[in-house]
Amino acid sequence: xxxxxxxxxxxxxxxxxxxxxxxxxxxxxxxxxxxxxxxxxxxxxxxxxxxxxxxxxxxxxxxxxxxxxxxxxxxxxxxxxxxxxxxxxxxxxxxxxxxxxxxxxxxxxxxxxxxxxxxxxxxxxxxxxxxxxxxxxxxxxxxxxxxxxxxxxxxxxxxxxxxxxxxxxxxxxxxxxxxxxxxxxxxxxxxxxxxxxxxxxxxxxxxxxxxxxxxxxxxxxxxxxxxxxxxxxxxxxxx
Amino acid sequence: xxxxxxxxxxxxxxxxxxxxxxxxxxxxxxxxxxxxxxxxxxxxxxxxxxxxxxxxxxxxxxxxxxxxxxxxxxxxxxxxxxxxxxxxxxxxxxxxxxxxxxxxxxxxxxxxxxxxxxxxxxxxxxxxxxxxxxxxxxxxxxxxxxxxxxxxxxxxxxxxxxxxxxxxxxxxxxxxxxxxxxxxxxxxxxxxxxxxxxxxxxxxxxxxxxxxxxxxxxxxxxxxxxxxxxxxxxxxxxx
DNA sequence: CGACTTCTTGAGGAACGTCAACCGCAGTGG
DNA sequence: CCACTGCGGTTGACGTTCCTCAAGAAGTCG
Numbered sequence: 001x002x003x004x005x006x007x008x009x010x011x012x013x014x015x016x017x018x019x020x021x022x023x024x025x026x027x028x029x030x031x032x033x034x035x036x037x038x039x040x041x042x043x044x045x046x047x048x049x050x051x052x053x054x055x056x057x058x059x060x061x062x063x064x065x066x067x068x069x070x071x072x073x074x075x076x077x078x079x080x081x082x083x084x085x086x087x088x089x090x091x092x093x094x095x096x097x098x099x100x101x102x103x104x105x106x107x108x109x110x111x112x113x114x115x116x117x118x119x120x121x122x123x124x125x126x127x128x129x130x131x132x133x134x135x136x137x138x139x140x141x142x143x144x145x146x147x148x149x150x151x152x153x154x155x156x157x158x159x160x161x162x163x164x165x166x167x168x169x170x171x172x173x174x175x176x177x178x179x180x181x182x183x184x185x186x187x188x189x190x191x192x193x194x195x196x197x198x199x200x201x202x203x204x205x206x207x208x209x210x211x212x213x214x215x216x217x218x219x220x221x222x223x224x225x226x227x228x229x230x231x232x233x234x235x236x237x238x239x
Numbered sequence: 240x241x242x243x244x245x246x247x248x249x250x251x252x253x254x255x256x257x258x259x260x261x262x263x264x265x266x267x268x269x270x271x272x273x274x275x276x277x278x279x280x281x282x283x284x285x286x287x288x289x290x291x292x293x294x295x296x297x298x299x300x301x302x303x304x305x306x307x308x309x310x311x312x313x314x315x316x317x318x319x320x321x322x323x324x325x326x327x328x329x330x331x332x333x334x335x336x337x338x339x340x341x342x343x344x345x346x347x348x349x350x351x352x353x354x355x356x357x358x359x360x361x362x363x364x365x366x367x368x369x370x371x372x373x374x375x376x377x378x379x380x381x382x383x384x385x386x387x388x389x390x391x392x393x394x395x396x397x398x399x400x401x402x403x404x405x406x407x408x409x410x411x412x413x414x415x416x417x418x419x420x421x422x423x424x425x426x427x428x429x430x431x432x433x434x435x436x437x438x439x440x441x442x443x444x445x446x447x448x449x450x451x452x453x454x455x456x457x458x459x460x461x462x463x464x465x466x467x468x469x470x471x472x473x474x475x476x477x478x
Numbered sequence: 479c480g481a482c483t484t485c486t487t488g489a490g491g492a493a494c495g496t497c498a499a500c501c502g503c504a505g506t507g508g
Numbered sequence: 509c510c511a512c513t514g515c516g517g518t519t520g521a522c523g524t525t526c527c528t529c530a531a532g533a534a535g536t537c538g
Contacts, residue, residue, distance in 0.1 A: 063380045065469025071383035073376045087373040093380075129368065134326040136375050137312045141302045141332075143382035144310035144428035148494075181517060189383035191495060196518055230304025234527065235492065387526075420485060430527060435486055473495060474524065479538105486533070494525085501518075508511085 013038050013104060016055045018079030018163055020124040028118040035107035041097040049095070049105040050084045057101025058178050060187070063093040072187040074136060077162045077178070081128035098179045143189045146230060151188040152198045153228035156208075156216060173218040174211075252277050252343060255294045257318030257402055259363040267357040274346035280336040288334070288344040289323045296340025297417050299426070302332040311426040313375060316401045316417070320367035337418045382428045385469060390427040391437045392467035395447075395455060412457040413450075 013036040015021040015029060024032070038055065041047060047059070059076040061084065073093060076082055084092045085108065097103075115122045135158070142151045156175060159165050165176045177184075185192040199216075202208045207224055209217035218224055223231075252275040254260040254268060263271070277294065280286060286298070298315040300323065312332060315321055323331045324347065336342075354361045374397075381390045395414060398404050404415045416423075424431040438455075441447045446463055448456035457463055462470075 061376065063376070065380075065384065065472075066465065067469055067472045069384045069469060069472060071380045073379040073383075083369075085369075087369050090373055092373055092376055129372075130322075130324075130326050133368075133372065133375075134329055134331055136372070136379065137300065137302070137331055140312040140375065140379050140382060141304075141310045143379060144312075144425070145304065145308045186383070192517075193496085193519085194494060197494090200518085226305065230306055230308060233304075233306045233308060236528065431485075432487085432528090433526060436526090439486085475496065481536100481538080483536080484534080487531085489530090490528085492525105492527080494523105496523085497521090499519085502516090504513100504515085506511105506513080508509100 014055075015104065016053060016079050020127050021053065021079060024120050024124065025118070028114065028121050031117065032106070032111065032114045032121055034110045034114075036110075037105050039103045039105055041101050041103060043097055043099055045097050047095040047097065047103060049082075049103070050086075051108050051111060052082050052103050052105040054078055054080045054082065055102040055104050057103075058098040059101055059103065060096055060098050060183070061093040062096045062186075070186050071189070072183060074132065074139075075158075075179075075187060077165075079163065080132070081125060083129070098183050139187075147232055147234060148188070148190050148194050148198045149201060150227055150230060150232055151190070152184075152195065152202065153207075153224050155184060155188055156218070156224070157228055160218075173221060175216045175218065177214040177216060253294075254343065255292060255318050259366050260292065260318060263359050263363065264357070267353065267360050270356065271345065271350065271353045271360055273349045273353075275349075276344050278342045278344055280340050280342065282336055282338055284336050286334040286336065286342060288321075288342070289325075290347050290350060291321050291342050291344040293317055293319045293321065294341040294343050296342075297337040298340055298342065299335055299337050299422070300332040301335045301425075309425050310428070311422060313371065313378075314397075314418075314426060316404075318402065319371070320364060322368070337422050378426075386471055386473060387427070387429050387433050387437045388440060389466055389469060389471055390429065391423075391434065391441065392446075392463050394423060394427055395457070395463070396467055399457075412460060414455045414457065416453040416455060 013033045015024070015033070036052075039047070039049070041057075054076045056078055059080075059082065060072040061074040061076075063071050063073060065071070075098075082095060082103075084095060086092065115125060138154070138158075142154050146154065159177060160173070160175050162178060165178055167174050167176075179187075181195050182192045185195045188195075190198075199208075199210070202224075203210055207218075207220045207227070209219050211217060252272045254263070254272070275291075278286070278288070280296075293315045295317055298319075298321065299311040300313040300315075302310050302312060304310070314337075321334060321342075323334060325331065354364060377393070377397075381393050385393065398416060399412075399414050401417060404417055406413050406415075418426075420434045421431040424434045427434075429437075438447075438449070442449055446457075446459045446466070448458050450456060
């Protein structure tokens, strides 16, 4: 169990250079950053802040079941708004760092005031919330019925949308997998071993390439898209 | 495949008598209902409206995979705000009626204006969105790692929170299951047959009672809570 | 009564979880 | 320099689980 440890930095708080935050006016930025602080976290450390923005790294909302099973309900990357303030006294889960990360902790009351005062901040928040809602619905669909290979294809496309994760080196579509296998497993509801097997299966079918390390080359994007959209159901005993 | 069919009613639009909508001021209610309409739907009919409030019945966001598998990502009951407006040109899924339902379709531009004008409407919307976010995270946790029996216990507690679904007849905690078995299955990511078996298992263990029809009596709430929280993991081959 | 839908029950098999072992790598300390 | 340790990832064997399919039961509506 990772202990809670927050290393405060005296650095001036700043917003990540990522939409929609880099479009805010100077006055809005100034107001929003009042009482804010940049925090740094090592991998696997819990973060007991309920409101803020991811500056670098990867965070997740983790929920632990009674017997120790862990589920990552939401992944956050650079620029994502994190809002875990309680609803009806119910905890939404705990925020953990999946990699070494920096996080901009916002002051809740300042934040509420800024939303009311600046329309650009309000719309930035709404944009983020609706985007995350859509992603969470996607994710629920993945979890409900997709096979491991389909879920993995789906999550690869999710990683491709992460800022800085995708690149187009030498004409190939390369993705840097930003988290550990075990984290992917906890995210898509399977075990790390099954993630490993699913990756190997995709590679054997020449749908992806594994040049080195944590890099994945999408060799056949149309097929992968079909897969991610539910193209490989459980095998029927009939056929 | 259910055809799209909407039966318009000339009835005056009205808000459901349910929090937070019944706390709005008269002026707010009047503004919000401008250009709104009450629609009625039969079971399994699609609803091509992106914004509105459930008046009676049960709706769901359905996503269909390429091969016909269906997942219900979100259930909506009386009083729930439905906001399926697109994000980044991505469809969130389609809205379907799980039972005969009535739905208050809101005008999107009127709605935006009302939120900006009336703070009680804005806070009602925010309350609904955050509540649904929390529920969706719960649901993702269910889908990720819970066994069918655990997921079923979890969804029974979800139904208990539905207005009108729970009652306290003769001292027992009785729930009216508001949707079909197949819908429950599509919601918690298992098959209808497995739902049936899970219900039977719970009854055999005296955790629930099945007096008649679609009624379920929670006979042992503490045990059920434990179960819903992950109290019955997959069996280890070790023990 | 049939025709239909929904739910239930049973048999059988594919699939994924469980466990154990191993590999590669990085850090550590002698 | 090398042994030791720990972590993350991979591979293999095996068994439970839940999906698939089929058939029947129960309720609904014409």
